[in-house]
Amino acid sequence: MSQVTGQLKRVCFIGGGVSRVTSIKACLEEGMSLPTGQHKRVCIIGGGVSGLSSIKACLEEGLRPVCFEQHDHVGGQWHFSENMETGTDSLCRMFSAVVTNTSKKMTEFSDFPMRKDFPTFIPARKINSYIQDYAEHFDLKKYVQYGIRVDDVSKADDFSQSGQWKVTYTYAKEISHQKTEIFDCVMVCNGIFNEQNWPHYPGLEMFQGEVTHGGNYFHCDPYKDKNVLVVGSSFSAADIAVDLSRVAQNTYISTRRGFWIMPRLPDGQEPWDMTLFSRPLINWLPWALRTRAWGNVLKERFNYQKFDLKPHKRFLSQSLCITDELQNKLLYGQVQAKPSISKFTSSGVTFTDGTSIEDLDAVIFATGYRLKCAFIKDSQVLPENSAEMEMYKHIFPVNIKHQTLVCINYLRVLGSVLPTSELQARVAARVFSGNLKLPRASHMKRDVAEKKSEIINQWGNCTVPKEFVYFYYEELAQLLGVKPQTWKLLVTNPSLVKKLMFGPVTPAQYRLHGPHANFDVAAQSILDT
Structure with a gap:
């Protein structure tokens, strides 16, 4: 059997940003070989902010994302259209007068600054426009399959060895058409606003x-x-x-x-x-x-x-x-x-x-809403009572053998959801690709227990964990290796150092250094703050 030309070539990528994402995508389409472990198929459930940032994070790591979205659009709760008043759009939606509670520079994705003509606090229509632009800029929509309802996610028969998952789903327009596929990894991105309280x-x-x-x-x-x-x-x-x-x-x-x-x-x-x-x-x-x-x-x-x-x-x-x-x-x-x-x-x-x-x-x-994940029925993976969920860094369920299923944005933050989901997705994708090793299970369980105690002391008993964005960002950035290295910039870019030391902690700070950095875009965004 003949081998298609080029399919044995291995490719090394240097640099980040949209160029890296498009280069990886092109190599995958041509069948070229990426570094070991980077052919994994990842099922992403939900095409909202968390789902889109997860697609991008997977592409940066050379993974193969497949996103299932039950509606006919991306954007999740931020999707905005005039026909939303019919009540058929979503369980959680933005009404016409909504303006963001977080400011522009604290709301944007780390490597995709908002347009300069956007106001300091952004109306729902403009946030939807920004999210759509983000998806178009990084060519993310091609990985989304619309009109698909995920019915069940369970461990594959050989999960103990492979860590794989069975995902069963139904096409909205063909209710009788149910299909099951095997995926190497799963990213649950259906959010915490899925059952009205x-x-x-x-x-x-x-x-x-x-x-x-x-x-x-x-x-x-x-x-x-x-x-x-x-x-x-x-x-x-x-x-x-x-x-x-x-x-x-x-x-x-x-x-x-x-x-x-x-x-x-x-x-x-x-x-x-x-x-x-x-x-x-x-x-x-x-x-x-x-x-x-x-x-x-x-x-x-x-x-x-x-x-x-x-x-x-x-x-x-x-x-x-x-x-x-x-x-x-x-x-x-x-x-x-x-x-x-x-x-x-x-x-x-x-x-x-x-x-x-x-x-x-x-x-x-x-x-408000109750956190519900109806398609995961194994209480060892995700307990029905959200207050009993045990997830390392609010991402990785700790009671399963393989860390191949994650939950993105399964917490409430005092701050913006967009960069929070993005940073979580970057950590998860890097673990999936094998480029980031998590601590031993005993360490992760101890960390979860300590975190729960901190949250109770600060907020009391919570059905959904709560975090302050700054402290949570710093935890994830330390794990990922993307904290800003201010000392490296003292001579070459003192203006940027001043912003880093005395300004607000914007999402762009976590694209200056480390994996998939986009220094020029991030630095300019910080200087514009």
Whole structure:
């Protein structure tokens, strides 16, 4: 049997960025040989931000990604189109008035800066445009298969030796057409917003008005001249209440434990995340003192007690709402704060302080989501109760023999999801390719136990783990070998050193050095901060 010319050649790649990705892709298409272990097929479940960054990370490592997306588009919860109001698009979607809580430079991918004409905080439409541009720039969409629902992921029959997985899936347009394939590795990228969380209150089944979830909210027009109650203390609860107040007759927001309110520009100049996560203050001022100082400032700027919104815990130990308008809406009476709900009646609601609303038209539960991964049924891999999940660095399940299945973005971060998913995907892909070795199982389990203890001390018991982006980025960057090497730049690029030492910790800092660095693009992005 004849051998096709070129298929025995081995290729070495020097450098990173889009050139590396396109070069690896071209070599794979021509059947050329990549370094040992880099012919592995990787199943990526979900074509959102996590899925796209996982495709790119796999290509950088010479892996063969196959992405299954159940919808007809990429972008996940950030996908935005005018027909989303039909309610057929997604369980979690961005409504028309959404603006990012994190600033532009802290939100972008590490080697794909946002356009200079983008505002400091970005509307949902523009974020969707940015994600689509990212996918086009790195030619990622060709690896996505649309209209596919993954039904089951389980260990292959020879898993103990091979570490492979069986993935069973169904084509949306051909329900009877189910197929099973074997993959070397799996990246679960379906996110944490996949099952709406509905609280239970006495009498709710008797209420005659509209009852819906915040994930189904698209715009305020249907609530014109109505009395609407928003339940929750999340970002979305505040955003929906503010949006409703523009047209509703009365808008109420009910919360059990209050919440902290953080303006996007606390000092009127710098974005909150660029101030909170600046390297000098983090390195030189103890975190406890810093959070206490922030809490005192926020308490001085808003009378939480007056509006029954007093937080039950210290700053950054419970719900934080990034909002510029809620404070004024409360002061003007356009949004009215209420305590926890006691019970519903057929036409209204009673609160724990004895007050009530008698003519309520609608209730919107902005009460978040439950983390659910229905297609993994083996509790050793992923327990049904997300609070029991044990994953090294929130990526690698530690109770399986081979680290060939990972979960991307299975946590909540105080910061942006985009660069978090990207850094996780880079770590996972490098492990899959064999270029990064994880510690022994006993070490990883000990690390998981210590991390759980830290999270409980900071946040209390969480159904989904929470992290501050700076500390989490530094952990992953240390593991990956991409922390900025400032000392190397002291003579050649002092302006960049100044930004690294005294500026915010932007995602681009983790593309300056190490595997798949893109120094020129990253350096310019940092200098533009």
